[in-house]
Amino acid sequence: MIHKLAFTVLLTIGGFQSALAVEGGIGRPITGMQVQPLNGLLPIEEGGVLTLSSIYYDGNFERSRTTPLIGKVTAGLDYGVSYNLLNGIFVWKTNEKWSLATTVAAPVQHTKIGAYINNREYEESSTKIGDVMFSPLMLNYHLNPIMHALFGVTFYAPTGSYDVDALANAGQNTWTIVPNLAFTTILPKMNGEITANMAYEFYSKNDATQYENGDIFRLDLLGLKRFGELGGDGLGVGAVFGWIEQTTDDKGPLADLMNGFKGKSMGVGPIITYDKKLSKTAGISASLRGVYEFDVKNRPEGEAYQFSLNYQY
Numbered sequence: 204m205i206h207k208l209a210f211t212v213l214l215t216i217g218g219f220q221s222a223l224a225v226e227g228g229i230g231r232p233i234t235g236m237q238v239q240p241l242n243g244l245l246p247i248e249e250g251g252v253l254t255l256s257s258i259y260y261d262g263n264f265e266r267s268r269t270t271p272l273i274g275k276v277t278a279g280l281d282y283g284v285s286y287n288l289l290n291g292i293f294v295w296k297t298n299e300k301w302s303l304a305t306t307v308a309a310p311v312q313h314t315k316i317g318a319y320i321n322n323r324e325y326e327e328s329s330t331k332i333g334d335v336m337f338s339p340l341m342l343n344y345h346l347n348p349i350m351h352a353l354f355g356v357t358f359y360a361p362t363g364s365y366d367v368d369a370l371a372n373a374g375q376n377t378w379t380i381v382p383n384l385a386f387t388t389i390l391p392k393m394n395g396e397i398t399a400n401m402a403y404e405f406y407s408k409n410d411a412t413q414y415e416n417g418d419i420f421r422l423d424l425l426g427l428k429r430f431g432e433l434g435g436d437g438l439g440v441g442a443v444f445g446w447i448e449q450t451t452d453d454k455g456p457l458a459d460l461m462n463g464f465k466g467k468s469m470g471v472g473p474i475i476t477y478d479k480k481l482s483k484t485a486g487i488s489a490s491l492r493g494v495y496e497f498d499v500k501n502r503p504e505g506e507a508y509q510f511s512l513n514y515q516y
Contacts, residue, residue: 231359231375231379231381231404231419232402232404232419232421232447233258233260233286233494233507234445234446234447234468234469234470234494234496234507235423235443235444235445235470235471235472235492235494235507236258236423236445236494236507236509237400237402237421237423237445238385238398238399238400238423238424238425238443238445239398239400239425239490239511240396240398240425240427240439240474240476240488240490241387241396241398242353242385242387242398242399242400242425243343243351243352243353243385243386243387243398243399243400244343244345244351244353244387245292245294245302245304245341245343245353246294246302246484246515247297247298247299247302247345248294248296248484249294249295249296250293250294250484250515250516251291251292251293251294251515251516252291252292252294252513252514252515252516253289253290253291253292253513253514253516254288254289254290254291254292254511254512254513254514255287255288255289255290255511255512256287256288256290256509256510256511256512257285257286257287257288257509257510257511258284258285258286258287258288258507258508258509259283259284259285259286259507259508259509260282260283260284260286260505260506260507261282261283261284261505261506261507262282262496262502262503262504262505262506262507263280263281263282263503263504263505264280264281264503264504280316280317280318280503281316281317281318282314282315282316282503282505283314283315283316284312284313284314284315285312285313285314286310286312286333287310287311287312288308288309288310289308289309289310290306290307290308291306291307291308292304292305292306293305293306299345300344300345301342301343301344301345302343302345303340303341303342303343304338304340304341304343305337305338305339305340305341306337306338306341307335307336307337307338308335308336308337309332309335310332310333310334310335310336310363310373311330311331311332311333311373312330312331312332312333312363312373313328313329313330314328314329314330314331314371314372314373315327315328315371316328316370316371318370325370327369327370327371328371329364329369329371329372329373331363331364331372331373331374332362332363332364332373332374333363333364333373333374334359334360334361334362334363334373334374334375334379335359335360335362335363336357336358336359336360337357337358337360338355338356338357338358339356339358340355341353341354341355342354342355348389349388349389349390349391350386350387350388350389351386351387352384352385352386353383353384353385353386353387354382354383354384354385355382355383356380356381356382356383357380357381357383358378358379358380358381359375359377359378359379359381360378361374361375361376361377361378362374363375365411367411367412375409376409376410376411377406377407377408377409377416378406378407379404379405379406379407380404380405381402381403381404381405382402382403383400383401383402384400384401384402385398385399385400385401386398386399389433393428394428394429394430394432394433395426395427395428395429395439395441396425396426396427396429397424397425397426398424398425398426398427399422399423399424399425400422400423400424400425401420401421401422401423402420402421403418403419403420403421404418404419404420404421405418406418406419408454408455412455412457413455413456414453414454414455414457414458415453415454415455415458416453417449417450417451417452417453417454417463417464417465418449418450418451419447419448419449419450420447420448420449420450421445421446421447421448422445422446423443423444423445423446424443424444424445425441425442425443425444425474426441426442427439427440427441427474427476428440428441429476429478431478434478434480434486435478435480436478436479436480437477437478438475438476438477439475439476439477439478440473440474440475440476441473441474441475441476442471442472442473442474443471443472443473443474443492443494444469444470444471445468445469445470445471445494446468446469447466447467447468447469447502448467449465449466449467449501450465451463451465452464452465453465464501465500465501466499466500466501466502467498467499467500467501467502468496468497468498468499468500468502468504469496469497469498469499470494470495470496470497470507471494471495471497472492472493472494472495472506473492473493474490474491474492475490475491475492476488476489476490476491477489477490484515484516485514485515485516486514486515487512487513487514487515488512488513488515489510489511489512489513490509490510490511491508491509491510492508492509493506493507493508494506494507494508494509
């Protein structure tokens with residue numbers, strides 16, 4: 204039965220990377236973008252999943268607020284980021300209680316940023332390759348046909364384009380380790396689901412600026428109602444909630460001047476999905492969402508939109 208449910212699988216056990224680290228006010232996650240439908244459920248059958256996902260984020264700091272960026276203090280920031288990710292997941296042959304998988308993803312990012320530095324306005328844009336992310340092993344435990352838990356650790360490698368003198372960097376010049384736990388509960392009577400995705404992010408120091416980002420906790424929740432058979436064809440509608448909370452201070456001379464620069468944000472918005480069954484084990488699924496941020500501190504405030512397309516074979 205489980206294989207019939209797993210048409211939308213885990214896209215980002217670690218989370219999306221954004222244009223800049225906490226050093227630039229964001230970090231790798233974007234509010235409400237990490238959770239996916241059936242996030243806690245991988246297929247039982249050996250095989251693969253390809254995912255293409257695109258996020259557009261538009262956010263800003265007011266000019267009255269200072270932000271550390273590439274070793275400098277800026278007054279106000281405007282972000283326009285288009286983040287495009289190709290993700291491959293290989294599911295290993297196991298049994299009815301466990302699913303095991305390995306994933307690797309490569310991003311391409313277009314970044315447009317405006318900032319005030321020393322009372323001068325700067326604007327820059329670029330399209331470059333971002334930091335590669337990979338998870339050597341994800342462990343998926345199927346408690347029963349309707350409850351599933353998934354655990355893994357994602358690593359971000361500093362492979363993306365980074366220039367200490369540039370504003371619009373796609374890479375972050377840091378290693379990041381992200382333990383992640385996802386949990387999905389199927390609601391058969393409502394033909395729906397509730398999914399949670401929780402993670403903690405640990406950053407290495409940026410040697411180019413001597414800035415070390417603080418640890419970040421994040422929680423994303425998704426509720427979805429489907430209008431077709433789960434694992435079959437049909438539309439779905441629901442809502443997404445995201446919460447990002449920095450739990451430790453940033454470190455470094457610049458961070459000390461800004462009292463640790465701890466950030467937080469929340470966001471909420473709608474999601475719509477569509478699933479199409481192609482064969483007994485193959486199918487495609489698509490989703491579109493918008494998330495609007497509130498209760499923001501030491502992070503840009505704005506809105507994000509995500510479109511994702513999954514192919515399971």
